[in-house]
Amino acid sequence: MQQPVQQREQLRRGCRVLVVGQGAREHAIVWTLHHSRFEPKLFVAPGNPGMEGICTRVPIAAHDVHELVSFALEAHIDLVVIGPEAPLSLGLVDECLKHGIPAFGPTKAAAQLESSKAFAKDLMKKAGVPTAVYEVFTDAAKARAYVEAHGAPIVVKADGLAAGKGVIVAQTTQEACNAIDDILIGQRFGESGNRVVIESFLEGQEASLMFFVDDELALPMVPARDYKRIGEGNTGPNTGGMGSVAPVLRDRPEIVAEVERTIVQPVLRELKAREITYQGVLYVGLMVTRDGRPMVIEFNARFGDPETEVVLPLLRTDLLQVMWATAHHALRDVRLEWSTGHAVCVVLAAPGYPEKPVVGQPIQFAHGPSDLVFHAGTTSDNGVLKTSGGRVLTVVGFGTTRREAQGVAYRIAENIYFDGKQIRRDIGN
Known part of the structure; x- marks a missing residue:
């Protein structure tokens, strides 16, 4: 099991923080950290024009693990915050920890919850986590036969990372078969599509629930809802997200506790059993079924996008304090407070x-x-x-x-x- 970085010193005013990424999620993280009472010196790699004026942009790609670690060492970075999924799946956190640099995010092994849907489904099955019935295929003909046997609507997912576009909710068996051929034969998503996960279709109310996790403790954020489809009325292909709202499920506060009890804690226990430590953000994409049961649609190993853009602005607790505590396995000292708006x-x-x-x-x-x-x-x-x-x-x-x-x-x-x-x-x- 990877050992956590030991806390070298207390969080101090003017500490140096590197945020990795360049999208709206990372802009929201930088904007929120900029308002920290600890007045951190912020760097972002590579960032975007909207961030200029509140941080220093560094021309290093988010997937360039070696250069990012080298910069963090040279610039005496006190904390590395990873926004997107790609550097997590490439082991950026592992390399930071290897060099004694505190990092906010899960290791490569833990990030498999997002980088491999087959890994996540297998883990959920062993942990007894409620999720859709599924099968994994590498052979297109066998996958099509499974679809024909089970009918539609049905969900087809590329196994690996696909920038939020690797999920097809097929309304007909033909649409599902086309998606299978597109992924497995047409290699639409490259190596991310070497396997497909085919799931039963879940109905109900969708929600996104993110947790700050330091291996021992999981603190929930306010629930949000993402709008994935390109068209109004949830029509058209999936996107990375066309908007979001927070909070949701205010009339169902018991859902958050149930998700932590039936999903998050069993997942963390199963990871520990595999000698995998999880710390950072665990994103649980949920379907709250008509009988009120929360079931997992997907996991992300980082802040959701665009959910981050509505959740972080509602956070009253200092985000830098939360991230620092998470990276140093001290979430027990944090109490999250949220706006009522x-x-x-x-x-x-x-x-x-x-x-x-x-x-x-x-x-x-x-x-x-x-x-x-x-x-x-x-x-x-x-x-x-x-x-x-x-x-x-x-x-x-x-x-x-x-x-x-x-x-x-x-x-x-x-x-x-x-x-x-x-x-x-x-x-x-």
């Missing part, structure tokens, strides 16, 4: 997203200085801000009610312009 975020996506986003369009802003806009896929071209990714910007609205927060978010969104802007109009409905 609501947050809604809306994603502005490039034309052609999610299949073939068209980028390079100039972006024009007409929003106010207090409006909260997180950058996801932007670049600065000779001083001109342009689109550079499928999800371009995430705008966030706050209010005492969800309807009020929704109104603020859409007001901000209407004052941002680029050619072909895609936006869902029903986030928070």
Whole structure:
């Protein structure tokens, strides 16, 4: 079992923090850390133009483990915070710990909860965690036969990482068979699609519940809901997420305790039995079925995106204090406090997203200085801000009610312009 980094010193004012990543999730993390009372010196690799002014950008790719560790050593970084899933699956945390650098995030072995859906399903089966019935296939013909035998709707998942696009909720057997061929034969997701997981379709209310975890303790964040489909009314292909709202399930507070008891703790115990220590964020994608039972749709080994953009702004406890305690296995000393308000975020996506986003369009802003806009896929071209990714910007609205927060978010969104802007109009409905 990988030993945790021992706490070399207490969290101090002006500590040096490296955030890894470049999307809206990482922008939200940097923005929240910037407001810490400990006034950290923030670095981000590689970051995006929206972060400039509140941190120092470092031109190192998020997947370049060797260069990231080298920079952390040279810059005397006190804490490395990993945002996206790829560097976790490549073992960035392992390398940080090997060099005595505290890191916020799970090791490569623990991150398999996200990097391999087959691993996660096997672990859940052994731990007795409620989830959909499933089978794993490497042979397309056998996978198609399974679908034909079980009918639709049915869910087809690429086993590995696919940037949130590797899940197909097939409404017909033909759609499922096409997805199987696309993944296993057409290699749509490369090596991530060498195996497919085929699951029964779950119905109910979706929710995202994230936990800060330090191996011994799991502290829940406020539940959120992500809107995955590109089209209004949850139509069209899956995306990385077109918006989110928080909190949800306020009328069902017992759900959080049940998720911790029936899902999170059994998973952590099973990981320990395999000599795997988990620390960082554990994201549980849930379906609360019609009989009120929470069942796992998926795990992520990091903050969700775009859920982070609505959850972290509602956190009243100092995020740096929470991350430091998590990395040093001291969550027992932390008490999470949350705003009683609501947050809604809306994603502005490039034309052609999610299949073939068209980028390079100039972006024009007409929003106010207090409006909260997180950058996801932007670049600065000779001083001109342009689109550079499928999800371009995430705008966030706050209010005492969800309807009020929704109104603020859409007001901000209407004052941002680029050619072909895609936006869902029903986030928070």
